[in-house]
Amino acid sequence: MPTKRLFDLTNKVALVTGGSTGIGYEIADGLCSMGARVVIVARKEERLQRAVKELSSKGYDVEAIRADVSQTEEIAPLVDALIEKHGTLDVLVNNAGTNWIAPAQDYPDAGWTKVMSVCIDGPFRLTREIGKRIMIPGRKGRIINIGSTAGLGGNGTGQTGGGHFIGYHAAKGALHSFTRGLAVEWGPLNIAVNTLCPGFIETKAAAAFQTSVRESAIGQIPLGRFGSGEDIKGVAAFLASDAACYITGQTIVVDGGISAN
Template sequence: MSIFQKLFSLEGKTAIVTGGGRGLGRQIAQAYSEAGANVVICSRKVQACEEAAEEIAEKGGNVLALPCDVTDEEQVHRVVKETLEAFQSIDILVNNSGSSWGAPALEMPLEAWQKVMNVNVTGAFLMAKAAGKHMVDQKSGKIINITSVAGLNGADPRFLDAVGYNTSKGAIVTLTKDLAAKWGPDNVHVNAIAPGFFPTKMSEGVLEMGGDMIIDRTPLRRFGGEEDMMGAALFLASAASDYVTGEILAVDGGMNAL
């Protein structure tokens, strides 16, 4: 076995990717499948998950598409149950499902704030809790939470005026570190990726409004590409990161360095 296979292969592993039907979640699910993992893709938009699953299956991957509202604990438990029935283990969880709402802080509707916090924070906790139980029992597991560079610092409102989103992603940073501290003794690794700006459906309006400013504040002078999340996500899911937990990996073209 080569050092590459030893460190980065996901053969025999099973990964759940929430929000895996499109955007960054879809990229991560594809990477895991190509690395040998069984992949479960789930979100409220099950049609998108099914389309992504069909694409993976056509390349020979083992994949399951399931509906799931991550804010509904019953649906979360159903996804975990069906994953275990199909593949017998849960080795990797990517908490990627997310929501946003753009509005000045003084005008942010309470219901919008609560929706964003519920999906981004409570949803991630419910998934981590449900999958984490099995990881703790089996004494192994990798949880990767998707936060954002917007959760590491304040954001200039000229290109991102979404206080609820930024706050929720900051909460994910602390959730990641605290679960890493709690579950480390059981060999469950909890890390996070903080993406910069990638062209996705969620970021479309932001890039249209402030794309030039974002590029100017990104040392690599470009947005994230279709494969730029794959390496980081594979690293944190594989044996290559077996001595890494509680860390936040920025994949942002250097934006957080400024």
Template sequence: MALKDLFNLSGKTALITGGSRGLGLQIAEALGEYGATVVLTARKQNELDEAKTHLEGLGVTAHVYASDLGDFASIDPTVEKIVAEVGRIDILVNNAGATWGAPTAEHPLDAWLKVMNVNLNGTFLITQSVLNRCMLPAGSGRIVNVASVAGLQGNDPHMAATLAYNTSKGGLVNFTRALAAEMADKGITVNSICPGYFPTKMTKGTLAYGEQAILESTPMHRLGGAEDLKGLALLLASDASAFMTGQNIAVDGGAMIV
């Protein structure tokens, strides 16, 4: 097989949660460029429609479905509808996420639950649905979780306290390992991307006051850019990573090595 064929996603369908903007949309661009039909879910229909128009302008076949991972009862019906209307899901990118900044002693319970429900509980339920409806019957699949370097370390005390986010992303890191081990003999790989700081809507507040400190503590002295996740996302979604599973890979400009 030619090397370029290992990355070819033609005929594959990729479901990307939280795919209407930010890192999810960047990943959709990458997988679509290499031939995948992309399916985006997110809460806001207008943002999904804008993303669909953007992707189609790049020549990518895209479908969009408004869905909230925090609404557990809607998850399996949404996956069922996608499979019925688009086809079997070959690649699942668990990208949707939520965060909350507050000192632990003052952290509201409802905010804690919101973060856990999206970042872990909803991710578990959509993964379970895709496994049962698509990947296990097919005996193949690629699951790519978007975790965070926040799941690989503690939190700089000079930055906003984000215990729920760090805890949920740490859970997703081990979700990746445990599920990878369970699925390893079933033709399904499970890996995660752990981004450092990228300029997105979620990081806007942090970057507003902490960008300079972040740049100073990052060996490459820059934030993540619009192309920096694409290569790894393509690798983990394609046959080029067929012998990789259970890996949590930091994309952070070297921040984790210092």
């Protein structure tokens, strides 16, 4: 097969959670641009429709399904709607995430539950449902879990970008381990599972925090800048494509080299 065709996603169906804004939107854009039919999922209808309008204006094949993947009862209807519309799914991107900031000794149960329900429980339940009903019967699929460098180690308040993020650290670390375990279990079924692990990526949602740490953070990033959507979308498209068909169980870190510094 010509190398160029390895990256072609024409007629592939992809679902991106948290796809209406931020990193999820950029990934949806990247998959669309390579020819995929993309379904974006998020909680807020207004943001979904705005994202669909923007992506459709580029000539992309994109649609939206409103769902909150942290709510167990919304998982099956989401998959029902996907199957009714497309009959299959080739690529699942578990991107939806959230955070709660509090010192570990004062971290509330409500904050812990919220972070876990969005960042690890939701991906587990959605992946389980899609695996059972689509990917395992079809014996094919690509799953891309969006992790974080916060899941690779601790980051105290005295460090750049440090904060009281114990729930986020734990949830993303669990997601990275979930990736490795599932990759081993579902590998024989021709289902590849990988983690795309961003560092400082500029998004509107994180703008205030990133502004507060920009100067000190950039001083520690070997490439000397924060990342952008352009830095994420290509890696996601690669992991979704046939070019990555022999890669599974891996954590691909996209952080400008800060984790190596």
